[in-house]
Amino acid sequence: MANPAATPTVESLPAKKSSQPGDNSVSAEDLKSFYRDMLLIRRFEERAGQLYGMGLIGGFCHLYIGQEAVVVGMQSTLVKGDAIITSYRDHGHMLAAGMDSKGVMAELTGRSTGYSKGKGGSMHMFSREKNFYGGHGIVGAQVPIGTGLAFAHKYNDSKNVSVTYFGDGSANQGQVYEAMNMAALWKLPVIYVIENNRYGMGTSVERASATTQLYRHGEAFGIPGEEIDGMDVLAVRAAAEKAVEHARSGAGPYILEMQTYRYRGHSMSDPAKYRTKEEVDKYRNERDPIDHLRKRLMEDKLTDEAALKAVDAEIRKIVNDAAEFAQHSPEPDPSELWTNVLVGV
Template sequence: MAEANTSSRTRSRRSNAQNRGKSGSRGPRKTPEKPRQAAPKAADKPATETAEKSAFDPIVFSRDEDLKAYREMLLIRRFEEKAGQLYGMGLIGGFCHLYIGQEAVVVGVQFALKQGDQVTTTYRDHGHMLATGMEPRGVMAELTGRRGGYSKGKGGSMHMFSREKNFYGGHGIVGASVPLGTGLAFANQYRDNGAISVTYFGDGAANQGQVYESFNMAKLWDLPVVYVIENNQYGMGTSVARASATTELCKRGQSFDIPGHQVDGMDVRAVKAAADFAAEHARSGKGPIILEMLTYRYRGHSMSDPAKYRSKEEVQKMRTEHDAIEQVKQRLLGEHKLSEDEVKEIDKEVRAIVNDAAEFAQNDPEPDPSELWTDIYVEA
C-alpha cells in the first residue's frame, strides 16, 4: 500500500491507529500535544471538501478491474434510478432508500472479499445486495412486493437476505445491524472458518449506543469484523456536524483500540485498497477495524425527502466533480483506450438487465394470501 500523495495529517493519524497497542515504532505525529488553538474543525468545512481526504492511495486498476467496477456500479445506479421511477408510479410502496452516489463503496469493498465472507447493513441496502451478486430480478420484485422477491414480498426494500450470497440483511433499525454483523464475526471465530464479516452502517448509526457495545466486544474478543461507516454526510436531513460531537467517524473506535481509516468513498480504487487492508487485518486475527467511507448520496434520504437541508449546488458539485462512475468511465476511455461505442455497449447491457428486472417485478404475481401465515416459525 503506497503512502505517497496522502496528506501528512491523514497519514499520521493512520499510522497511530495502526501501531496503537503494539510495542515499537509509533507513527509520526505532526500535531504537537499542546493546547489546540481554534483549529478549524472538519465539521466546519463544507461536506464536499472532506470527501477529498484519503488515507489510502488509489491502487492502479487493470482494464478488467475498471470494466468490472464500471459495470457493477452502473448496474446499481441504473437499478436505483429504475426503482425511483417505479416508486413514482406507485409500484413500490413504503420506504425506499436509494443508493445513488455511493456505488463505489459497496463495489470496492466487495472486490476485497472472499467466498464465505458475510455482509450486513442497514436499510439503504439495494446496492449491497447487487454487489454481493444477488439477482436484480429478485431484488426488484421484493421492492414491488411480489412473490418472486427475495423475501417472497414480505420484507420489502429494507429487509432482504440471501444465505447463498452471504447477505445477512437489510435491517430496518438504525444501528441494529452492528451487533448482528458482530455476531456473524463471532460465529466465524467460533467455527474458525477464516471468514470475515463486513458490517456496514451510516454516519447516523455511528451515534447509536449498540454500536459501541459491539465495538467493545469485537475488540475484547478480537472478532474478524470490518466496520464500514458509509459517511454520506447526512443522517436523514441532519448533517454529521449537527449530529456528532466528533465528526471524524474513523476515530470512533479509539477508546476500544480499534484502528480506523478515512477513505475517499467516491474512488472505487481507494475503497478497494482500504478494504484489502482491512480484510487482511480482520482475517489475520488482529480483530476489528473501521473504515470510514466519505461518500455522498445524490438523492433524498428516502423518496419523500424535502431536500431543504442542503443546497442544490452542493449536490451538483459532488455529481460533476466526484462522481464515482464518471471517474471510472474516464479511465476506460483514457488509459484503457475503450471507444465511446464500447462503453455505450456496456450501458446498453446494464439497461437491459435493469429493464428485465423491472419488467419481472411488475408482472410477477403478488404473494398468495396463504403466505400471510407462513415463515413465522420454522417447523421444529
C-alpha cells in the first residue's frame, strides 16, 4: 500500500514514484530470509513480554511486535560498516543487525552475559562489531548522534551510511530538525527512518503533529522524503534500496516514513486505552507483515507448510535457548558497579 501521494516533495528533485513491492532484486531466498528474520523478532518479543510478566525483566520494556517489516526490509539493503541507531524500542533492530539473541535477552534480564554486561537494560544496548550504536532512552536524542555517525563516515571518506531510526513521537523534537539541517547542509550519508506507529506513547500523530505527513518534515531543508507501507517488507526493501543508494552516492540525507503499527502498548505497563480493540485487530488480521509474506510465499509456491513449520521450530528453539540463557546466566559481579565509568580508570 505505497501511498500514491508519496512523491518527493522538493520541487527541484526529479519526480520519483513511491517504491513498489515486487522488485526484481529480491530473490526467493531473500523472501524466505525476510520471513525468518521477522518471525525471529516476533517470537523473541513475545518471549520478552512473557519474561517481563514473570518479573524476570524489570523497568521499561518496549516491544516491537507489528513493526518487524521495517527493520528487516531496511537491513537487507545495508553493507558491512553501515551504522544503525535507534530509540528505546530497539530489540528488533538488534536482532536484524545480527546481534546474538542470547546476549540481547540476557541484557533484558540484567545478567553479566548481556550485551552491556547487565548495566544497560532493554533501552541501552550496543554492538560495535555489528555497528549498532544503541538503544537510546531519550526521545529524539539518537537523531543528532546518528547524524554524527554519518558525519564520521563522510570524514573518513568511507562509502558507509548511517540508518537513523526514530518514531512519530520523536518527530516533534527540536534536535531532530537541528540534525536534519546539518545533514542537508553538509550532505551527510544518513537515512532517517521514521517509524510512524501512529502513537507517541498514548498520543496519536494527529494530536501531536500540526502536519501529519512526516515524510515531508525535511522539506524545509530540501531533504527528499517518501511515505512507505511499513507493514510490507518488500515495499520497505524497495524504498530502502533507493534511499540508501541516494545517501551512499553522496547526495545527502533521505527520509523514509514507514507507516507501521505496534500491536502492544507503548511499554509493558500500557493498557492502550487510547485506541480501540477493533483498530488493533484490523492491523493484526489484515495487515500483519509476517502473515502477508507467508501468504505470498505459499501462493508463489516458494515454500510449503513443512518448510514453514521447520522455520517455526528453528525460531522457537533460538528463542527458547535465549530465554534459558537469559534466566540462567549470573547477575553481574558486584565489582562491575564501578567499572566502565571512565575509560582507562
